[in-house]
Amino acid sequence: MWFGHSVGAWLLVAFLPNSADPQILRPTPAPEDRLPACAACRMLADEFLRGLEKTQRSKYEGGDAAYERERGMRYEDSEVRLIEAQEAMCVENKKHSNQCRDLKEEHESLLEDWYNTRRKEDPKSLFTFLCVEQLLVCCQKGYFGFDCRPCAGGAELPCSGHGTCRGSGTRKGNGTCKCHSGYQGEICNQCSKGFYFNGTTNGCEACDQSCETCREWGPKGCVVCNEGYSHTQEWGCSDIDECLFADDSPCKGNTFCVNYDGGFHCLDCDRTCDGCYADGPESCIKCATGFVLAKGVCVLAKQINVQQTLTRWAVYLGLVVCTMIISKKSVTLCSLIGLCVAMYIGASEYTTGAWDDFNFQQFLRSFAG
Numbered sequence: 240m241w242f243g244h245s246v247g248a249w250l251l252v253a254f255l256p257n258s259a260d261p262q263i264l265r266p267t268p269a270p271e272d273r274l275p276a277c278a279a280c281r282m283l284a285d286e287f288l289r290g291l292e293k294t295q296r297s298k299y300e301g302g303d304a305a306y307e308r309e310r311g312m313r314y315e316d317s318e319v320r321l322i323e324a325q326e327a328m329c330v331e332n333k334k335h336s337n338q339c340r341d342l343k344e345e346h347e348s349l350l351e352d353w354y355n356t357r358r359k360e361d362p363k364s365l366f367t368f369l370c371v372e373q374l375l376v377c378c379q380k381g382y383f384g385f386d387c388r389p390c391a392g393g394a395e396l397p398c399s400g401h402g403t404c405r406g407s408g409t410r411k412g413n414g415t416c417k418c419h420s421g422y423q424g425e426i427c428n429q430c431s432k433g434f435y436f437n438g439t440t441n442g443c444e445a446c447d448q449s450c451e452t453c454r455e456w457g458p459k460g461c462v463v464c465n466e467g468y469s470h471t472q473e474w475g476c477s478d479i480d481e482c483l484f485a486d487d488s489p490c491k492g493n494t495f496c497v498n499y500d501g502g503f504h505c506l507d508c509d510r511t512c513d514g515c516y517a518d519g520p521e522s523c524i525k526c527a528t529g530f531v532l533a534k535g536v537c538v539l540a541k542q543i544n545v546q547q548t549l550t551r552w553a554v555y556l557g558l559v560v561c562t563m564i565i566s567k568k569s570v571t572l573c574s575l576i577g578l579c580v581a582m583y584i585g586a587s588e589y590t591t592g593a594w595d596d597f598n599f600q601q602f603l604r605s606f607a608g
């Protein structure tokens with residue numbers, strides 16, 4: 240029973256705040272970003288035209304003919320259509336629906352004015368009437384600023400067609416040009432550095448990557464070569480192979496040089512190397528300390544010593560066993576073979592450098608002294 244009560248109390252506590260405070264359940268809608276004045280006006284005009292389009296094929300309820308006779312007006316030009324068109328506005332526009340509805344209410348009478356007058360002469364004149372002439376928030380394309388002056392380079396083709404005019408079509412901005420990539424100058428009629436004018440495309444095109452500046456297409460069109468390239472009569476600007484001379488490599492320390500178009504990389508040598516001319520343990524110039532050269536590859540010194548010592552002593556053991564077997568048959572032969580074995584061991588120890596460790600001279604001196 241106690242358990243039942245406590246579960247009930249828990250449920251109550253868990254759900255009470257939600258039901259008591261409905262605001263927690265309903266998230267507040269994100270505030271919609273508001274369009275700037277001219278764009279907002281353009282939206283209003285577009286929405287109204289869309290509303291008119293939707294009502295284009297509508298009719299009076301109860302038949303057109305009777306209504307027309309009564310009021311002397313066709314549905315097409317009627318108050319009823321105006322109201323229906325306005326009702327259809329800002330419905331599909333989700334992103335700026337609040338701003339749209341606010342503007343619609345604010346400028347209802349202007350919309351009505353245009354509907355009753357200018358619309359019949361020129362159905363496309365709404366934007367100009369509403370946004371340029373009445374609300375003074377926009378200019379025609381190619382004009383800018385509060386008094387709608389022509390953009391830099393002229394209203395016909397602002398910025399020579401190679402840039403955007405700041406404020407074009409609005410009452411804002413200063414009419415200067417923001418040139419597209421490759422263009423510069425006040426009205427974007429010059430090519431930027433690293434571009435040349437191409438008469439075929441009638442525009443500025445990027446120079447070859449080997450050029451810093453150029454007069455035409457390709458590495459032969461360069462005027463000045465880019466860094467990492469040098470000029471040749473035959474090829475124009477061509478890549479400098481910085482890695483060509485190993486003795487004079489630009490890569491220092493335990494690195495090697497790799498050339499690419501316009502430059503070079505210094506890549507790390509294998510860790511077994513002390514200097515190298517390519518990647519991998521087989522490309523060392525010298526072995527790093529603790530490594531020795533074996534079959535053209537630098538390997539750990541300890542590794543090779545253990546391996547060599549093991550094989551060496553295995554061979555010696557084999558020879559001694561052979562000698563022991565033979566010694567049972569002939570003493571002379573045995574002595575001869577024994578001598579050979581001793582000589583072999585001596586010789587091979589000498590060539591592998593084991594004498595260094597053993598230090599034969601000291602050994603002899605210890606006998607003498």
Ligand SMILES: *[C@@H]1O[C@H](CO)[C@@H](O)[C@H](O)[C@H]1NC(C)=O
Pocket residue numbers: 405413415
């Ligand atoms: C025009 O406006 C742009 C950006 O708003 C600004 O960078 C530029 O300096 C202005 N130019 C002039 C001449 O005022």
Ligand SMILES: *[C@@H]1O[C@H](CO)[C@@H](O)[C@H](O)[C@H]1NC(C)=O
Pocket residue numbers: 437438439440444454455456460
């Ligand atoms: C212009 O561009 C075209 C195509 O990229 C090229 O074939 C032609 O050589 C260019 N003209 C000049 C003068 O570089």
